[in-house]
Amino acid sequence: MGCVNASDVSWGAPRAERADAARNRRLxxxxxxxxxxxxxxxxxxxxxxxxxxxxxxxxxxxxxxxxAGIFQALLDDSERGFQEQVLSGPPPLGxxxxxxxRLIAYGQARIRFLLEHREIARHSIDGRQxxxxxxxxxxxxxxxxxxxxxxxxxxxxxxxxxxQLTAALDAPLLLYVSASALDAAADRAERRLTSxxxxxxxxxxxx
Amino acid sequence: MGCVNASDVSWGAPRAERADAARNRRLxxxxxxxxxxxxxxxxxxxxxxxxxxxxxxxxxxxxxxxxAGIFQALLDDSERGFQEQVLSGPPPLGxxxxxxxRLIAYGQARIRFLLEHREIARHSIDGRQxxxxxxxxxxxxxxxxxxxxxxxxxxxxxxxxxxQLTAALDAPLLLYVSASALDAAADRAERRLTSxxxxxxxxxxxx
DNA sequence: CGTGGAAACGGACTTTACCCCGTTTATCTG
DNA sequence: CAGATAAACGGGGTAAAGTCCGTTTCCACG
Numbered sequence: 001m002g003c004v005n006a007s008d009v010s011w012g013a014p015r016a017e018r019a020d021a022a023r024n025r026r027l028x029x030x031x032x033x034x035x036x037x038x039x040x041x042x043x044x045x046x047x048x049x050x051x052x053x054x055x056x057x058x059x060x061x062x063x064x065x066x067x068a069g070i071f072q073a074l075l076d077d078s079e080r081g082f083q084e085q086v087l088s089g090p091p092p093l094g095x096x097x098x099x100x101x102r103l104i105a106y107g108q109a110r111i112r113f114l115l116e117h118r119e120i121a122r123h124s125i126d127g128r129q130x131x132x133x134x135x136x137x138x139x140x141x142x143x144x145x146x147x148x149x150x151x152x153x154x155x156x157x158x159x160x161x162x163x164q165l166t167a168a169l170d171a172p173l174l175l176y177v178s179a180s181a182l183d184a185a186a187d188r189a190e191r192r193l194t195s196x197x198x199x200x201x202x203x204x205x206x207x
Numbered sequence: 208m209g210c211v212n213a214s215d216v217s218w219g220a221p222r223a224e225r226a227d228a229a230r231n232r233r234l235x236x237x238x239x240x241x242x243x244x245x246x247x248x249x250x251x252x253x254x255x256x257x258x259x260x261x262x263x264x265x266x267x268x269x270x271x272x273x274x275a276g277i278f279q280a281l282l283d284d285s286e287r288g289f290q291e292q293v294l295s296g297p298p299p300l301g302x303x304x305x306x307x308x309r310l311i312a313y314g315q316a317r318i319r320f321l322l323e324h325r326e327i328a329r330h331s332i333d334g335r336q337x338x339x340x341x342x343x344x345x346x347x348x349x350x351x352x353x354x355x356x357x358x359x360x361x362x363x364x365x366x367x368x369x370x371q372l373t374a375a376l377d378a379p380l381l382l383y384v385s386a387s388a389l390d391a392a393a394d395r396a397e398r399r400l401t402s403x404x405x406x407x408x409x410x411x412x413x414x
Numbered sequence: 415c416g417t418g419g420a421a422a423c424g425g426a427c428t429t430t431a432c433c434c435c436g437t438t439t440a441t442c443t444g
Numbered sequence: 445c446a447g448a449t450a451a452a453c454g455g456g457g458t459a460a461a462g463t464c465c466g467t468t469t470c471c472a473c474g
Contacts, residue, residue: 018470021422045460056424061462063422068334127275127332130385141383160403163383164375171374171382172367176348178337196367204410225440228452252430263454268432270452416474423468430461438453444446 025063028053029077032070041123044070068126075120079139082113086143099150100205106143107169107197114173115190118182121174141166151205161204168200232270235260236284239277248330251277275333282327286346289320293350306357307412313350314376314404321380322397325389328381348373358412368411375407 017025031053035044046067050057064070091097092105114121125131131138145162153161172193173182182189224232238260242251253274257264271277298304299312321328332338338345352369360368379400380389389396 015420018421020470024422046462047460050424057426057462058424058464059422065462067461123334125332125334125382127330127334131382156406157399157403160379160399161407163379164403164407167374167378167383168371171378172370175332175338175378176370176374192364192367196364196371199363200368200371200411204407207413222441222451225451227440231452253432254430257455264432264456265434265454266452272432274431417471418473419471421468421470424466426464428461428463431459433458434456436454438451440451441449443448 021063024053024055024059025073028055028060028063028070029073032074036074036120041071041119046070066126066129068124068129071120071124075117075124078117078120079113082109083139085109099147100201103144103147103151103205104198104201106147107201108194110140110169111173111190111193111197114170115182115186118173118179122179125174140170144169153205154207165200165204169197228270231260231262231266232280235262235267235270235277236280239281243281243327248278248326253277273333273335275331275336278327278331282324282331285324285327286320289316290346292316306354307408310351310354310358310412311405311408313354314408315401317347317376318380318397318400318404321377322389322393325380325386329386332381347377351376359414360412361414372407372411376404 028049032044032049035049035052046057046060049070050060053060060070064073085093086106086109088094092101093109094102097105141162144165145158148158148162148165177189235256239251239256242256242259253267254264256277257267260267267277271280292300293313293316295301299308300316302309304312348369351372352365355363355365355369355372384396
């Protein structure tokens with residue numbers, strides 16, 4: 001837990017982020033959340049964000065690269081707490097639970113998380129690039145991969161299987177089910193996706 | 208097969224597409240393909256497409272709605288042949304094969320198709336909207352759904368399972384595996400995804 | 415402290431997606 | 445064949461994304 005954070009002597013390779021840059025990133029994320037809460041994702045433009053933060057547009061773009069990048073950063077940020085639950089929280093989500101149960105619990109938690117942040121998650125997808133490296137899904141994938149490694153499955157391409165399961169978990173919420181349908185019946189959707197995930201995992205993990 | 212095509216007396220509800228509109232759509236798609244072949248997807252801008260087609264910008268937008276819409280239309284168009292193979296071609300892809308084998312064959316064919324059209328497929332994703340209704344994936348989903356219905360699976364939410372499998376099939380190519388990785392080793396990727404799909408279907412379909 | 419160089423900043427500039435609405439054209443009806 | 449009507453067209457206009465590069469700020473090191 002209290003081991004290594006960004007401001008430590010952790011410079012293994014790059015050179016730690018400059019102080020002003022870090023401050024501005026926090027400021028930008030905070031401002032973005034405000035704007036999001038006030039007027040929804042569509043009004044969150046790069047120009048507006050820059051102006052409202054009192055920063056230049058160039059800064060916003062260097063930090064996030066692209067519009068979708070802002071949403072990725074926001075999602076990433078929101079995910080931190082969730083990640084801690086997964087890595088060191090209580091079972092069945094955290095360690096000290098049998099891997100198959102952890103896998104099911106993980107899916108349930110992720111579904112809830114994505115539902116809760118569906119707007120942001122939706123907007124974090126950028127057709128020009130594949131899903132962001134170093135954020136959201138890769139961690140999902142890595143975690144699922146790790147759990148699969150501890151479940152007795154016959155010979156199998158575990159990396160690929162992890163990717164397939166990640167897709168089965170995320171894509172419905174990110175791509176397939178319409179946003180309006182989710183808004184209309186979020187509870188129902190959550191129950192359905194959750195039990196669907198359990199079924200899928202059950203099917204995949206046996207003999 | 209030769210039952211109902213767009214120009215028939217099929218006006219159940221809307222009013223068949225106007226002749227000039229149809230002609231222009233074909234022209235636009237053809238021009239888009241040319242431009243794509245010549246200079247890649249990034250140079251395919253709405254303005255350029257309009258000008259090169261000798262049409263107005265407004266026309267392009269009314270036809271396709273959005274930039275991603277062009278790529279969706281292109282993909283849809285390319286998919287027609289593929290769909291016929293699936294609906295009425297020879298087994299194991301077409302009818303007259305046991306459903307489990309058809310499902311596996313379908314996945315293999317779809318993987319090949321997406322790999323072949325990966326550029327277009329990538330660009331057809333629009334973060335603002337869920338995956339297009341009436342094209343590509345919905346058909347995938349419907350087909351998978353239909354096949355699942357004919358495979359003995361215990362009690363299961365078949366609609367959801369179909370969505371999960373569709374996601375597991377498409378998302379790796381659409382979202383997760385980087386375009387450059389695919390370009391670098393498309394053959395290897397195809398083999399891996401293909402056998403991964405077989406494994407997944409095997410796992411899912413056995414009580 | 416002072417300083418050199420790397421990193422971050424700012425905001426004008428360019429490009430592109432997307433909107434709007436007056437005008438033209440296809441098709442249907444009598 | 446003429447007139448009506450709804451659809452399609454055109455292309456200028458707007459706003460937002462993304463780029464560039466001269467200027468400023470940080471901070472490691474002396």
